[in-house]
Amino acid sequence: AQSVTQLGSHVSVSEGALVLLRCNYSSSVPPYLFWYVQYPNQGLQLLLKYTSAATLVKGINGFEAEFKKSETSFHLTKPSAHMSDAAEYFCAVRSGSARQLTFGSGTQLTVLP
Amino acid sequence: DTAVSQTPKYLVTQMGNDKSIKCEQNLGHDTMYWYKQDSKKFLKIMFSYNNKELIINETVPNRFSPKSPDKAHLNLHINSLELGDSAVYFCASSDGGGGSYNEQFFGPGTRLTVL
Numbered sequence: 001a002q003s004v005t006q007l008g009s010h011v012s013v014s015e016g017a018l019v020l021l022r023c024n025y026s027s028s029v030p031p032y033l034f035w036y037v038q039y040p041n042q043g044l045q046l047l048l049k050y051t052s053a054a055t056l057v058k059g060i061n062g063f064e065a066e067f068k069k070s071e072t073s074f075h076l077t078k079p080s081a082h083m084s085d086a087a088e089y090f091c092a093v094r095s096g097s098a099r100q101l102t103f104g105s106g107t108q109l110t111v112l113p
Numbered sequence: 114d115t116a117v118s119q120t121p122k123y124l125v126t127q128m129g130n131d132k133s134i135k136c137e138q139n140l141g142h143d144t145m146y147w148y149k150q151d152s153k154k155f156l157k158i159m160f161s162y163n164n165k166e167l168i169i170n171e172t173v174p175n176r177f178s179p180k181s182p183d184k185a186h187l188n189l190h191i192n193s194l195e196l197g198d199s200a201v202y203f204c205a206s207s208d209g210g211g212g213s214y215n216e217q218f219f220g221p222g223t224r225l226t227v228l
Contacts, residue, residue, distance in 0.1 A: 042221060046216045046217075049216055101217060105154070
């Protein structure tokens, strides 16, 4: 079984501040982990993915995430928030031979001027 | 060059009607999916097809019937629409349906409103 928990359904940061969006997963086998972003009235777009090649994964738009097996976490970070980062962010997990992604409940990021 | 396209983008209809949503991908992928996103933004898989074969069929009402005429298309037909069917429906595709770490590419979504 696989599951994802995103702590904090809403996160607000000031422009230029650090962005930290939390994701914890549950998986009985080594997982594949993904972060997607959804801008208003649009579909989901992949930010980055972890496939066991490296624990620190860099993605698009300056985002990165670190896989920590001991903490079963895959938190998303960005050093300096831009107004354009305001969106809904989803963490997702796919375990082993599982055929489907399981998504977290999402985190709405607001960037304050 | 839209990778995953859906039509229509908006669909407003009355309870009891039958409607279809179409999805097409030009990425050459062999696996396609339908997701439902509710008003709280929660995303849930409904169906998945790999090479036109149904491989995921979550607990959805029988009123929902996916159809895949070929690898590039996965349509969703909904009979006897109910108020609770109102949601945004996303189509997605990926390369590899089992155990692959390849990401899924999403369409822009179809916002269905049942009155």
